[in-house]
Amino acid sequence: MSRSLPRLLPLLCALGLCGTLVSGPASAVNYPVTDGQRSTAQKVAQAGVPLSELAPNAPDSHTVKRGDTLWGISKIFLKSPWRWPELWGMNLEQIRNPHLIYPGQVLWLDKSSGRAVLRVGRPVESAGDGKLSPRVRPEALQDSAIGSVPMSVIGPFLTESVVLEANNLIEAPRIVATQEGRVLLSRGETAYVRGDVSQARTWQLYREPKPLTDPLTGEVLGFEARHVGVVEQVRAGEVRASADGKTTELVPATFTVASLREEATVGDRLAPQPPRDFEAYAPHAPAGTFAARIVSVHGDGLNAGQNQIVSINRGAKDGMERGHVLALWRAGQTAVDTTTEDRAVMRLPDTRVGELFVFRVFDRVSYALVLQSNTAVTRGDLVTQP
Incomplete structure (x- = not known):
């Protein structure tokens, strides 16, 4: 299974705007649904959703395409996109394992009973006896499940963005010199680092943190460290005897610039690369007012x-x-x-x-x-x- 899916699957489960993956290794995975989501879905599934709860311009059907997001699809069908359990409940009988939604799947609204019921598959198909029935077309398209919001936009912030309570990077390892004395470093070039870099081989590179202040009170809320790139250690630093043997010399650690969001320079700070964040998103309105x-x-x-x-x-x-x-x-x-x-x-x-x-x-x-x-x-x- 793609490493990106654990973050998305519980969210998809809450949404229910999805079909069931019936083939491939992921089909047996059963991600949990909260009791509240299930209760809401079961109540709604008994009668469907009132037509008044649909978005004003809700279409009869929508074919999922690459670039779609769950938020955008929710807005297509419902007035309040975060009411995802209700959308799932609109077709609880058909979507028993609502975990995945893929490009090419068709979502359509059945309004025949005067209430809205969401179906997955093709709108109609002749059964040979003159009756029309829905047809589901499950697909196993690996690593192509769509996200809740544009992951290409927020993805880097899941591990790269850092807000510190204090300017904790003051004492962090830092670039003290560059390849051939260059002012700015590009990918593949060499940086020399002073500080304790024994914890890891790969490090995140940050610009000097700037304070984030409250727009009303001016109070400092934290320090935002701007992500510059990723560097990898090539050789450890050391303290060695000088050529005459009478003094010692400080030799900084050698790093190679692996990737950059902007060019690196002397003074940029290093921090260990954090683990990937796989916690699920469950879009919802806050409780209470604020x-x-x-x-x-x-x-x-x-x-x-x-x-x-x-x-x-x-x-x-x-x-x-x-x-x-x-x-x-x-x-x-x-x-x-x-x-x-x-x-x-x-x-x-x-x-x-x-x-x-x-x-x-x-x-x-x-x-x-x-x-x-x-x-x-x-x-x-x-x-x-x-």
């Missing part, structure tokens, strides 16, 4: 749009969870009432402009993907429960 603010746009940008990354000033200590779907708001502007002599100054209502998907949570800061936004997202914008 308010948060955009802290920064990743990549030193001033504004963000769809499929870009932002940080918000709420983390695990505030109850933030991976998979939270959040509403994004633009503050109402001031306006003057020109219809009266007092020319009263008014504050127009805040406007909901988009949605965020939280995918990585630190103590006081979280990273979120902009799923959709009608306007540019910037520092200080309001974030609430959907």
Whole structure:
């Protein structure tokens, strides 16, 4: 089984927008469904979903294609995309093992009973007696299951993004010299590192961390270390006697630049490469009400749009969870009432402009993907429960 699937399968199970893999080694795997999801699905499965709960422009069918995401498909059929157990329950009888969805599979809505029931397969097929019946076309397409959100966008952040409570990288191993004294290093070139690098052979490379400050209070919430690339140790450093034997010489460790997101330079810090993060995403709305603010746009940008990354000033200590779907708001502007002599100054209502998907949570800061936004997202914008 692909190493990427353990992260996706429990999510797919919660969604239920999927067919059953009936051949191949993964078909026997039975990933758990929570009691709450199963209970909701069973209740909905008894009668289907009211047509009023469908998205206004829900199509009769949708053929899954490469590049689709589960979030996008959910929005096609339902008004509230995170109500995934209900979508699964729309076809609980047919989808008994809802773990995988692949390009080429067809999802279609059966509205014949006045309620919506999701089917997997071809919409209709003659059974030879004049009756029409659904036809399922299961496929075993290895390593091609689609993700909840664009994994190509958030994938690097699952292991590369780091927010520290304090600037802990000050004492970390660091690049002290470069190949032939170059200012910037590219892939395959040599870097010389000073510090204790005995823990591992492969290391992540970070730029000096910058503080993340609360847009309202100015308080430092943490230090964001920007990922530069990956380096591999070629030769350990040492302290050896000088040529005259009277003093010692410090010889830094030798590293090769294995991969880069941007060019490396003297002063960049090293940290051990963390294990791959396979924890499942289960998109859901937060419990209760809350308010948060955009802290920064990743990549030193001033504004963000769809499929870009932002940080918000709420983390695990505030109850933030991976998979939270959040509403994004633009503050109402001031306006003057020109219809009266007092020319009263008014504050127009805040406007909901988009949605965020939280995918990585630190103590006081979280990273979120902009799923959709009608306007540019910037520092200080309001974030609430959907």
